[in-house]
Amino acid sequence: MHPAMSSENGVHTLPEHLQAFALMHVGMRRDARRLVDAAPNVTPGTASALNSWWRQLHDVIDWHHRSEDDVLWPSLRALVPEFGAIEREMLHDHSALEESMAQVSANMRRSTGMAALAPAAHRFHQILVDHLRHEEAAIFPVLAGNLTIAQYTSIEQRIIGSAPPRVMSYLQPWMFDEADPSVTRQVGAGIPTPLRLLGNTLLRIRYQRTVDPVLALR
Structure with a gap:
C-alpha cells in the first residue's frame, strides 16, 4: 500500500479534501487503543464512566x-x-466489526463481564485496525483518483448531514482530539464558524468530561 493512501501515521500525506474523513479513522484507532489500555484497570466504581464513553464511541x-x-458506497458505485x-468486501468487514x-457492549453491561472485557477490547482493536487498513488501501485511491474535489x-x-444529533455534538471535539494543530486548522476551516466555535468551547468541555475518566484508567 502506498504510504500516501493511509492515515495510520497521520493524515498529512493525504489530499486536503480527504483529511476530515481520515481523521475519523485516526480517532477510531486512538480510542480502540484507549479501550485496550483501560479495560484491565476498570473497577465497579469506574465501570459506569467507561461505559458512557464507550457508548459515544460506539455511536460514532x-x-x-x-x-x-x-x-x-452507493455514490461510488454510481x-x-x-x-x-x-463494496462487497467492505460490507463483510463491517459485519465482523459490528x-x-x-x-x-455485552461485557460492559454485565456485572460479571469485566473479566472478559480486556480480551473483547483486544479483539475489537485488532479487527478495527485490520479493517481500516484494508478499507483505506481500497477506498482512498478511488476517492483521490476517480472523483473530483467537488464530487x-x-x-x-x-x-455529515446524516449524523444524528448525539453524534454531531460529539464529532468535532472527538475528531480533533490529539490532532496536529495544522490539520485541525485546515479541517476546521471547512466547518461553519458558529459550529466551529461551539465545538471548540462548550462541546469540547463536554467531550473532555467524558474522556478524562477513561484516560485515568490507563
Whole structure:
C-alpha cells in the first residue's frame, strides 16, 4: 500500500479534501487503543464512566459505517462502475466489526463481564485496525483518483448531514482530539464558524468530561 493512501501515521500525506474523513479513522484507532489500555484497570466504581464513553464511541463508529453503507458506497458505485467488488468486501468487514463491538457492549453491561472485557477490547482493536487498513488501501485511491474535489465534497456533505444529533455534538471535539494543530486548522476551516466555535468551547468541555475518566484508567 502506498504510504500516501493511509492515515495510520497521520493524515498529512493525504489530499486536503480527504483529511476530515481520515481523521475519523485516526480517532477510531486512538480510542480502540484507549479501550485496550483501560479495560484491565476498570473497577465497579469506574465501570459506569467507561461505559458512557464507550457508548459515544460506539455511536460514532456505527454512524460512520452506516453512512458509508447508505451514502458513500452507493455514490461510488454510481460514479465508479468497478467499485461494486470493493463494496462487497467492505460490507463483510463491517459485519465482523459490528460483532466485535457487540461483544464489548455485552461485557460492559454485565456485572460479571469485566473479566472478559480486556480480551473483547483486544479483539475489537485488532479487527478495527485490520479493517481500516484494508478499507483505506481500497477506498482512498478511488476517492483521490476517480472523483473530483467537488464530487467528493458533495458526498461528504451528505454524509455529515446524516449524523444524528448525539453524534454531531460529539464529532468535532472527538475528531480533533490529539490532532496536529495544522490539520485541525485546515479541517476546521471547512466547518461553519458558529459550529466551529461551539465545538471548540462548550462541546469540547463536554467531550473532555467524558474522556478524562477513561484516560485515568490507563
